[in-house]
Amino acid sequence: MPRRLALRTAAVGYLLVVLLGPLAMLLWRLEEEGIGRAWSAVTEPDTVHAFAVTLEIAAIAVPLNAVFGVVCALLIVRRRFRGQGVLNAFVDLPLALSPVVVGLSLFLLYGRTGWFGPWLTAHGVQMLFALPAMVLATVFVSLPFVAREVVPTLRELGDEQEQAARTLGASGWQTFVRITLPSIRWAVIYGVVVTTARCLGEYGAVAVVSGSISGRTETATLRVQSYYENLDQAGAYGVSLVLAAIAVVVLVLMTLLKPRQAAA
Amino acid sequence: MSISARNVSKRFGDYAALDCVSVEVPGGSLTALLGPSGSGKSTLLRIVAGLEQPDGGEVLLDGVDATAVAPQQRGVGFVFQHYAAFKHMTVRRNVAFPLQIRKRPRAEIRERVDALLELVQLQGLAHRYPAQLSGGQRQRMALARALAAEPRVLLLDEPFGALDARVRAELRSWLRRLHDETHTTTVFVTHDQDEAMEIADTVVVMNRGRIEQVATPRILYEQPSNEFVMSFVGEASRFGDGWVRPHDVEVALAPDERTREALIERLAHVGPEVRAELVRDDGERVALQLSRDEAERLELAPGQIVYVRPTRTTVFRDGV
Numbered sequence: 001m002p003r004r005l006a007l008r009t010a011a012v013g014y015l016l017v018v019l020l021g022p023l024a025m026l027l028w029r030l031e032e033e034g035i036g037r038a039w040s041a042v043t044e045p046d047t048v049h050a051f052a053v054t055l056e057i058a059a060i061a062v063p064l065n066a067v068f069g070v071v072c073a074l075l076i077v078r079r080r081f082r083g084q085g086v087l088n089a090f091v092d093l094p095l096a097l098s099p100v101v102v103g104l105s106l107f108l109l110y111g112r113t114g115w116f117g118p119w120l121t122a123h124g125v126q127m128l129f130a131l132p133a134m135v136l137a138t139v140f141v142s143l144p145f146v147a148r149e150v151v152p153t154l155r156e157l158g159d160e161q162e163q164a165a166r167t168l169g170a171s172g173w174q175t176f177v178r179i180t181l182p183s184i185r186w187a188v189i190y191g192v193v194v195t196t197a198r199c200l201g202e203y204g205a206v207a208v209v210s211g212s213i214s215g216r217t218e219t220a221t222l223r224v225q226s227y228y229e230n231l232d233q234a235g236a237y238g239v240s241l242v243l244a245a246i247a248v249v250v251l252v253l254m255t256l257l258k259p260r261q262a263a264a
Numbered sequence: 265m266s267i268s269a270r271n272v273s274k275r276f277g278d279y280a281a282l283d284c285v286s287v288e289v290p291g292g293s294l295t296a297l298l299g300p301s302g303s304g305k306s307t308l309l310r311i312v313a314g315l316e317q318p319d320g321g322e323v324l325l326d327g328v329d330a331t332a333v334a335p336q337q338r339g340v341g342f343v344f345q346h347y348a349a350f351k352h353m354t355v356r357r358n359v360a361f362p363l364q365i366r367k368r369p370r371a372e373i374r375e376r377v378d379a380l381l382e383l384v385q386l387q388g389l390a391h392r393y394p395a396q397l398s399g400g401q402r403q404r405m406a407l408a409r410a411l412a413a414e415p416r417v418l419l420l421d422e423p424f425g426a427l428d429a430r431v432r433a434e435l436r437s438w439l440r441r442l443h444d445e446t447h448t449t450t451v452f453v454t455h456d457q458d459e460a461m462e463i464a465d466t467v468v469v470m471n472r473g474r475i476e477q478v479a480t481p482r483i484l485y486e487q488p489s490n491e492f493v494m495s496f497v498g499e500a501s502r503f504g505d506g507w508v509r510p511h512d513v514e515v516a517l518a519p520d521e522r523t524r525e526a527l528i529e530r531l532a533h534v535g536p537e538v539r540a541e542l543v544r545d546d547g548e549r550v551a552l553q554l555s556r557d558e559a560e561r562l563e564l565a566p567g568q569i570v571y572v573r574p575t576r577t578t579v580f581r582d583g584v
Contacts, residue, residue, distance in 0.1 A: 163315050164348035164406075166335040168362040169413055178361075182352045 023244055030237040038238030041227060046215045047239060050223035056131070057206075057219065058199040061138040066192050069146025070184075076147070077154040078162075094143050102140050103208025106133055110209075129211035134219070137205035142198040146191035153187035154180075190257045197250040200243065265326045265339070265416035265449050266291040267312055272321035274307050281307040283473040284321070289466075291326070292447045294440070296460035299470035300496065305453045306421050308470070312451070313342045313419050325417070338417075341410030345422040347402040349394035355381070355405050356390040362413035380408040383442075400431035407439075411448075420452035424459065436463055457497050461485070469493050491580050501550045506577035510539065510553035515562060516571045523571035526550060531559075531566055540564065542572065 030038055041047060075081075076088050094102070110127040111117045120127055127133045161183065165175040181188075203221040210217040212226060220243055227235035267289040274282040282304045289295050297305040310316040312323055314335035322331045330338055350358050359380050363373045381387050384404035394402055403423060410418060423439075424432040440463040443450050454460050460467045461481040469476045469484065469492075477489040488494040491507065500507045516523060526542040538559040540552040550572060554564075564570070 160344055160346060160348040161350055163335075164342065164344060164350075164409075165361070167313055167315070167338075167340060167342035168409065169336045169365045170361075171336060174365060178365075179350060 026237055026240055026244065030234070030241060033234035033237060037232075037234035038241070041232065041235030041238045042242060044235075046218065047220075047223055047235075049215050050218045050220045050239075051242070053131075053134075053218065054200055054220040057135050057138050057202075058196055060135050061142055061199050062192060062196050064139055065143055065195050066146050066188065068143065069148075069191055069195075070150055070181075070188060072147040073150035073154055073184075074180075076151055078159060091144050091147050094141050099137075099141050099202065099204030099206075100208060103137055103205035106137055106140075106205070106209050128209055129213065129217055131217070133209040134206050134217065137209050138199050138202050141202055141205050142195045145194040145198060146188060149187045149191035149194070150184055153184050157183050186257060190254065193250055193253050193257065197247065200246055200250075266324075267417060267449065267451065268324045268327075269308065269312065270322050270324065272308065272311060272318045272323065274304075274311065274316065274318050280473050282311070282318070285470075285473070285475055286321075287468055287475060287478065289449065289451055291449050293465050294443045294450045294463065295452075295466045295468060296464035297451065297453045297468050297470060298457060298460040298497070299455065301455060302472070303470040304473040305455075305468075305470045309419050309421055309451060309453050312417075313340050314338050315342070339413075339415055340417045340419055341413065341415030343403070343406050343410050343418070343420040343423045345425050347394070347399075347406045347426075349397075349402050349406060351394050354391050354393055355386055355397070358394070358405055359408045359412055361409060366413065376412065380412055383411075384408045398431075399427050400435065403427065403435065416449065418448050418450045420450070422453050422455070425454070425456075432459075439463060461497070467497075469497060471496070488578065494578060494580070499551050499553075500578075502548055503550065503574050503577055506574075506579035508550070508574040508577045510551040512574055512576040513550060513552050514573045514575055515552065515554065515558075515564070516573070517562060519571045520573075523573045526570055526572050528564060528566050528568045528570060531564060538564070542570070544572070 072087065072091055076084065076091075107128065108114050109116055110120065110133060112121070117127070125132070127136075157180075161179050162175050165179045166172075170178065201221065202219075203225070206219055207222060207225070210219070210222065212218050212222045214223075214226065218226065220239060224236050224239045224243070227233075227239060269285060269287050272282055272285045273280070285304070285308060287308075297308060299305045307316060311318050314330070314333060318331065322329055324330060325333075325338060335342075350361065353361070356377055359377045360373050363376060368376075377390075378387075381390055384407055386401060386404055386408065389397065389401065394405070397405065403426075407423075420439075424435050427435065436459060439450075439452075443463075452464075461484075464481065466478060467481055467484050468478045471492050477484060477493045479487075479489075484493065484497050488497060494500045494507045499510050501510070502508075519525065525545045528540055529543055530541040532539045533556070536556060538554045538556055540554070540559075542550045542552055544550055552572070554562075562570075
């Protein structure tokens with residue numbers, strides 16, 4: 001009994017120190033620095049713009065990765081083909097790779113001396129220091145989450161219902177829309193929530209390719225960094241707190257969704 | 265609709281599930297594919313449905329080559345062992361599914377689904393989800409769903425295998441009655457010989473990816489074409505050069521020139537009959553089946569020595 005208690009205390013203590021401590025600190029410091037300054041930082045046009053950029057990127061990256069994730073999961077679970085193992089492994093690559101490295105490789109690919117850079121510049125497409133590269137970086141780092149949620153659900157589901165639908169006259173697409181998708185919907189929604197959280201919080205890869213131009217290519221996380229570097233701590237805390245609030249909303253959503261997914 | 269499979273082969277890796285199998289199923293018949301697990305019977309059924317592609321050979325439906333036709337265009341109804349119920353749909357929507365896919369008018373769908381639910385006696389449960397049904401109810405729903413699109417062929421893959429004995433017997437006779445009314449060509453897979461013998465017109469016995477015999481239940485039992493069929497369809501024991509059925513053995517308490525000595529190892533009272541397992545003096549086992557009256561008259565008991573004589577044996581010239 002005391003051993004179990006010790007384990008529990010250790011687990012909860014760890015969570016408090018590692019996760020909740022910094023968040024509490026954020027609130028406390030904000031109080032000290034003055035809420036007025038923080039509020040004016042959050043409502044500054046460049047900050048509002050930064051949030052808009054973050055949302056814009058998420059609005060493109062999340063649907064893209066939702067579609068890609070579902071297609072990928074279907075390929076991994078339902079098909080047998082050469083290179084399947086490679087696909088399965090590569091989906092997880094963004095989890096293993098540091099976002100900074102992702103940003104750097106995009107930089108090298110689309111930069112002035114990169115493979116695609118000169119061609120794109122010649123055709124008047126601005127990739128780096130603009131939205132396209134930022135979206136690409138975010139898509140890369142948030143790629144695995146939908147697939148990773150959907151794969152086990154598809155496996156558990158089995159393909160008998162899909163076979164039944166085929167024998168009952170449904171085409172491949174009809175089977176997907178009417179049978180497969182409704183059966184995996186909670187896994188997809190859960191994956192989308194996690195992907196959204198990852199997109200909103202992305203920093204490293206975007207930092208490398210965006211150039212962090214205030215009012216243009218600055219996302220919310222980059223905005224925090226720039227306030228911090230300019231020794232405007234209250235501003236940094238204010239923007240951070242908004243991001244943290246979004247994280248809490250996502251957390252609540254995930255907790256609400258998890259039991260439904262288990263039941264589905 | 266008639267079905268014919270010609271020289272159908274299917275391998276899964278190194279394992280030959282079907283080895284050049286040919287079989288003809290006449291239109292309007294009720295046929296059982298009977299065999300032990302791994303005999304290829306389910307694979308054959310799935311190839312007929314188009315759920316599996318054969319490595320070689322062809323499948324003809326009504327004389328037309330359907331080997332390359334997609335399952336949704338074959339006009340077959342398929343019933344799975346584990347029901348394959350659409351879990352996110354109510355019973356009504358499950359049954360309506362094939363009709364909705366075919367974009368039938370709403371009123372027609374409602375009418376047809378009502379009729380089908382009545383046919384499988386699920387009228388009161390139309391708004392339930394599959395998770396709220398028993399196994400037997402789920403399989404009846406799956407049957408109604410398979411029948412909804414008026415298939416030309418009804419294929420059932422061990423349809424009653426996951427159900428308890430009583431429900432299985434009910435559904436069995438229900439299927440036979442359904443067939444007598446509709447005369448839809450029906451093929452079902454089973455490893456239960458009683459099930460095959462009880463309801464099928466024709467039984468196709470399969471073993472190790474090959475067909476051993478195709479015959480009516482009666483011919484199959486009385487004139488099995490080889491030792492496999494003899495021992496798989498109904499019980500049989502070896503006796504000398506031949507095989508004997510448990511009810512074709514006479515028991516006596518005293519020896520004569522034609523009897524063999526045997527020891528009663530086990531006695532079981534199963535309903536109206538008594539079954540016994542005997543070990544002959546040469547070590548061979550013999551299964552025996554007697555009426556209750558006869559067993560009582562002879563006062564049989566385990567451990568007793570008796571004298572047995574086959575009244576009818578079957579000898580296969582090319583014995584395995």
